[in-house]
Amino acid sequence: MLSRIYPGADGLQFFQGLSLVLFFLVFVGAIVMIVTMRKGYISKMSNMPLESGDDQNNGGHL
C-alpha cells in the first residue's frame, strides 16, 4: 500500500516492516504488563470508587 502513496520510492519496505513490528510489540508489551501486575494493587485500584465516606447519602438511593 505504501508504494501507492509514495510511488517510485525505494527502501520504504523497511518502514512497512518496522511499523508492523512496532504495532505488534506495543500490544504484546501491554499484555505482558497487565499479566504481571500484582493482585493486591489490582484489588486496591478496582475498589477505589467504592471507598466509604465519599458520598453524602450512601445508605441507599431508593
Next chain:
Amino acid sequence: MEMEKFQYDNKIVRMFFWATVIWGVTAFLVGLTIALQLPAPVFNFGTSWLTFGRLRPLHTNAAIFAFVGNGIFMGYYYSAQRLLKARNFSDVLSKVHFWGWQGIIVSAALTLPAGLTSAKEYAELEWPIDIAIALIWVAWGVNMMGTILKRREKHLYVAIWFYIATFVTVAMLHIVNSLAIPVSFWKSYSLYAGVQDALVQWWYGHNAVAFFLTTPYLGLMYYFMPKAAQRPVYSYRLSIIHFWALIFLYIWAGPHHLLYTSTPDWAQTLGTVFSIMLIAPSWGGMLNGLLTLRGAWDRVRQDPILKFMVVAVSAYGMSTFEGPMMSLKNYNAISHFTDYTIAHVHIGALGWNGLLTFGMLYWLAPRLWNAKLYSVKLANVHFWLATLGIIFYVIPMYWTGITQALIWKQFTPEGLLVYPNFLETVLQLVPMYWTRAFGGTLYLAGSLIMVYNLVKTARSGAPIPDQEMEAAPLKPIVSEPGEHKHRWLEARPMYFLAAALVAVAIGGIVEFVPMFVVKSNIPTISTVTPYSPLELEGRDIYIKEGCFNCHSQMIRPFRSETERYGEYSKAGEFVYDHPFLWGSKRTGPDLHREGVGKLKKPDAWHYNHMDNPRSMSPGSIMPVYPWLLERSNDYADLPMKISAMRTLGVPYAEGYEDVALDDLKKQAEGIVANLKDSGIETSWDKEIIALIAYMQKLGTGILPN
C-alpha cells in the same frame, strides 16, 4: 500519619446537573421538531430560522455538546474529586468552565438557526465561538490537571485516564479541524479544500464520537456503574488494555465515513481495517461494564438506575459492533447516505449516552440533596418510555435505510432504474418518518417525567454545597524498586497526558501527511475552474441554508448512481471547495451534477422550486424558501471573500477583488434575463440569483471548456 481536612465541591456538580437536564430536554425537543418536519415540512412554520437545514445542526450540537457535554462535566466533577481525594484545583476555573460552556451553547442556539455555520458536521459553529470553545476547554483541562497534581491518592483510577484522554484529544481535534480564514465576524472558509477537508473533517467527526461521546462516558461508566452496583469493576486488567487499544485505534478510523467517495483508496482501507480492530477494545469495555454486575443481576430487576445502565452499556455494545460492520465497503454501499446511519447514531446517542446519563442523574440526585428519590415508580416508567422510544425510533429508521438503499439500486430487466425519480423513493418512507417521530415523542415524554421526579427529589432534601472529607497527604512521588510500569505511569499524570497524546496523534499524522504532501493523491483536472463571484456567493447561501444536511454532492462509482446522477465524482473536482460539501445523508437527491447532463434544469425551474418545491415536484418534502426570492444582498463582503480564497490557494488574479462585483453583476443580469424570458421579474441582487448560478455550476468541472 496526619490527616488533612478538605471539602468536596458539590455545588458545581449540581450546576452541571441542572444544565444536563435542561439541555437534554431541549435537544430532544429540537430533535422531535425536525423529525416531524420530514413527513410534514409545515412544522417549520414557514420561517427561515426553523427550517430543517438550520435546525438539524442545532439538534446535533445540543445533543452532543449541551446534553452529553454537561453530562460529562457533571459526572467528572463528582467522580474526579472523590477519586483524587482533593477539591477541584480552582473554584474560579470551575465557574468559568460552567458559565463559559453555557454561553457557548446559547451562542450556538442563536447563530445556527440564523444560518451562521461553517458547514462542517458537529463543528458548525463559526470561528469566534470556536475560539471560545478552545479557551473554555483548556480552562477545564487546567482545572483537571491541577486537581490531579494536588491529589491525595497516588494512583489514578481508570476513569481519570479516560478524562485525560478526552481532554487532550478533543483539544487536538477541535483546533485542527476548525482552522479557517475569517472573512467577517460570522463568516470563515476552511483552511482545507475538497478531499483534504473531508479527511480532516471526518477524522474530527468520527473522533468527536470517540472522544466526546465514548471515552468520557466510559470513564463515567467505570465510576458510576460500580457505585450503583456496589461491586468493583470486573477486570482492572481489561480496563488497561481496553483503554490504550481504544484510544490508539479509534483515531485512525475516520475515513470509514468516506468509503466509495473520491478519497484515495488507501485511506478508505485504513479506515476499514482500524474500524474492524475497534470491535475488540469496544467490546472489552462493554463486557467489563456488564460483568461488573456479576452477582448483582437480581438487583437489576428492582433498581431503575441499574436498568438504565445495563441497557446503556448494551446499546454501546450494539453500536460498536454495528459501526465496524458499516465500515465494510459492501455493507457501507447499502447503509451510507441513508437513514440506516441515523438509526445507528441514535442507538449510541439515545441508548448509550442518554440512558447512562439518566442513570447518573437518578443516582446523583439523592446524594446531592441528601434525600430519597421522590418516586422509584416514575423512574421505572421513564425507563420503559425511553427504551420503547428508542425501539420505535430505530426500527423504522433501519427499515427506511435498507428500503432506500434497495430502491435506489433497483433496475428493470432492461437495465433501467425502476425508480428514476428520486422523489418516488422518498415518498415510500413517509409512514416510517411518522413512526420515528412517535418514538421520539415517547423518549421526550420519559425525560419530562424525569424532570418532575428530579425536581421533587431536590425539593424534598437540602443541598449541601461543601462535603467535609479528610485524607492523608500524598507523599512525594519516587520510584519504588520493582515498581510496575503502568503504576509508574499512573503516578505521573503529565507523562500520562503526553503518552495519551502520542497514542492519539499517530493515526492522524499517518493519514494527513501523505494526503497533504503527495500530489498524486488528488489528480488535478485542467477543466476545473474556481467559482465565479456570483457562484461563490450562491455557494455561501447553500451553506447558510444548510442544504448539505439533506443533499450530498458525492456520486459514488456505482451504476445505480451514475445512471441516476451522471459521471461519478472525482477528487480533482473539489480542489477549490473550502469547505467541502459532500454531505452525509440523502434525504433529497445528490446535487453534484445538478448543472450538467440530464439533471440540468432551466433557471426558472430553480426559481419556482425554491419558492415552493411542490410546484415543481408534487409531494416533495423539501421546505419552502420564499425568502430567497425576496432578500437582496449588497455583496459588501465579496472583496474579502475573494482575497481569503486567494490566500487559501484559489487562483484568483491579484486585484480581482476590486472588479469581482462587476463580474458578479454581469452574470446575475444574464440569469435575470433568462428568468424574464420565462415570465419572471426579479433583480440581480436577490439571493435566489446567486443560488441559481451555483446550482448551474455544479458538476461542470469535467466538461471541456
